[in-house]
Amino acid sequence: MSAFVLQIEDLDESGADWNFAIGTDLLASALEDTDLRAGTEGGRFTVHAQRSGVDVLVQGHVDSLVSTTCARCLADVSIGVDLALTALYSPEHMRPKDSDEIDVRLDEVNQDYYSGSEVVLDPMVRELLLLEAPMKPLCSESCEGIAVPEHLRPPEEVFGGSAPDARFAPLLKLKEALTKNEE
Numbered sequence: 264m265s266a267f268v269l270q271i272e273d274l275d276e277s278g279a280d281w282n283f284a285i286g287t288d289l290l291a292s293a294l295e296d297t298d299l300r301a302g303t304e305g306g307r308f309t310v311h312a313q314r315s316g317v318d319v320l321v322q323g324h325v326d327s328l329v330s331t332t333c334a335r336c337l338a339d340v341s342i343g344v345d346l347a348l349t350a351l352y353s354p355e356h357m358r359p360k361d362s363d364e365i366d367v368r369l370d371e372v373n374q375d376y377y378s379g380s381e382v383v384l385d386p387m388v389r390e391l392l393l394l395e396a397p398m399k400p401l402c403s404e405s406c407e408g409i410a411v412p413e414h415l416r417p418p419e420e421v422f423g424g425s426a427p428d429a430r431f432a433p434l435l436k437l438k439e440a441l442t443k444n445e446e
């Protein structure tokens with residue numbers, strides 16, 4: 264079920280405001296299959312929407328907390344989401360035949376479609392939340408990763424004290440490419 268729904272009949276050219284609660288259960292289902300999870304609190308989604316001919320112009324703001332996992336130590340990391348959204352909703356019959364996915368960008372007017380008498384904002388909000396997902400979230404910049412107990416640590420000289428050297432990455436790629444060519 265959609266949580267963020269505007270009724271077309273409530274809209275006019277001067278616009279109206281909505282204030283939606285973003286519940287943690289809603290966050291949980293919106294973030295399913297992603298690296299993000301709902302935090303302990305939900306958030307708010309405030310919206311100003313107005314009609315412009317057959318289109319509906321939506322300006323929204325998402326203010327929420329989500330959780331993810333530190334890329335180094337696997338601890339929970341809470342991320343504050345504070346994002347603005349501008350979107351233009353056109354009637355469904357105006358949708359180009361080859362586009363059924365929305366592609367949300369920050370700082371741009373995003374395009375989506377509505378059908379019937381309702382504008383459903385949920386997919387846009389979800390995309391917006393995903394934009395916030397950092398590639399490598401860290402609990403803190405200085406996170407040192409999972410602490411290995413002293414007696415389990417290999418002597419420094421065995422592995423040169425670190426994981427695979429990033430400088431070898433191009434070589435590994437080259438090797439991969441060569442192996443592929445042989446097939």
Ligand SMILES: [Zn+2]
Nearest residue numbers: 333336402406
């Ligand atoms: Zn960490």
